[in-house]
Amino acid sequence: EADIYQTPRYLVIGTGKKITLECSQTMGHDKMYWYQQDPGMELHLIHYSYGVNSTEKGDLSSESTVSRIRTEHFPLTLESARPSHTSQYLCASIHDTGELFFGEGSRLTVL
Amino acid sequence: QKEVEQNSGPLSVPEGAIASLNCTYSDRVSQSFFWYRQYSGKSPELIMSIYSNGDKEDGRFTAQLNKASQYVSLLIRDSQPSDSATYLCAVRRAGNQFYFGTGTSLTVIP
Numbered sequence: 001e002a003d004i005y006q007t008p009r010y011l012v013i014g015t016g017k018k019i020t021l022e023c024s025q026t027m028g029h030d031k032m033y034w035y036q037q038d039p040g041m042e043l044h045l046i047h048y049s050y051g052v053n054s055t056e057k058g059d060l061s062s063e064s065t066v067s068r069i070r071t072e073h074f075p076l077t078l079e080s081a082r083p084s085h086t087s088q089y090l091c092a093s094i095h096d097t098g099e100l101f102f103g104e105g106s107r108l109t110v111l
Numbered sequence: 112q113k114e115v116e117q118n119s120g121p122l123s124v125p126e127g128a129i130a131s132l133n134c135t136y137s138d139r140v141s142q143s144f145f146w147y148r149q150y151s152g153k154s155p156e157l158i159m160s161i162y163s164n165g166d167k168e169d170g171r172f173t174a175q176l177n178k179a180s181q182y183v184s185l186l187i188r189d190s191q192p193s194d195s196a197t198y199l200c201a202v203r204r205a206g207n208q209f210y211f212g213t214g215t216s217l218t219v220i221p
Binding site: 031033039041042043045050088090094097098099100101102103104105107 | 143145152153154155156157160199201203207208209211212213214
């Protein structure tokens with residue numbers, strides 16, 4: 001069972017706005033990830049965290065930033081949204097089993 | 112060379128047939144292997160994990176791992192229209208990094 005919660009599920013916003021995509025899990029998992037995925041395309045790792053106050057950039061360069069102040073939360077922020085940021089953003093965490101589970105995703109559209 | 116390679120398909124099989132999905136990976140130190148199913152517009156859903164050479168069966172799904180050949184496969188028996196989705200192969204190396212293939216699109220024709 002994933003138990004990873006992402007909000008909002010869908011967001012349509014104008015260019016230049018600041019947005020924060022929330023991701024939370026209540027299982028105490030240390031390792032959390034953000035992936036970006038365009039429709040029909042592959043997953044790209046944009047950020048990851050192995051614990052509180054630990055964040056790293058992933059393989060795909062992203063203008064977003066993340067924070068990990070609490071184990072449960074791993075929010076992703078875009079300071080100034082642009083149409084090129086339109087995509088699906090997927091949060092995931094590693095279970096004690098070593099398996100990676102995803103939240104339901106946040107689909108962002110920037111006009 | 113990509114870390115994980117899959118035939119993008121599309122793969123079409125008739126209902127009730129066996130669907131065979133294949134994946135190769137480049138790094139011999141990869142430790143764990145996973146298959147995810149992703150419906151259009153949804154997030155990936157884990158359906159199988161396999162860690163050692165051989166076969167692992169779960170219901171209609173069988174995962175096969177051959178570390179010497181760096182090859183992972185997924186067999187879906189008695190395919191159903193609800194199996195129509197994109198299937199992602201993923202590998203995990205030491206260091207908690209996961210690498211995903213581009214996915215194989217499967218269509219099961221009623």
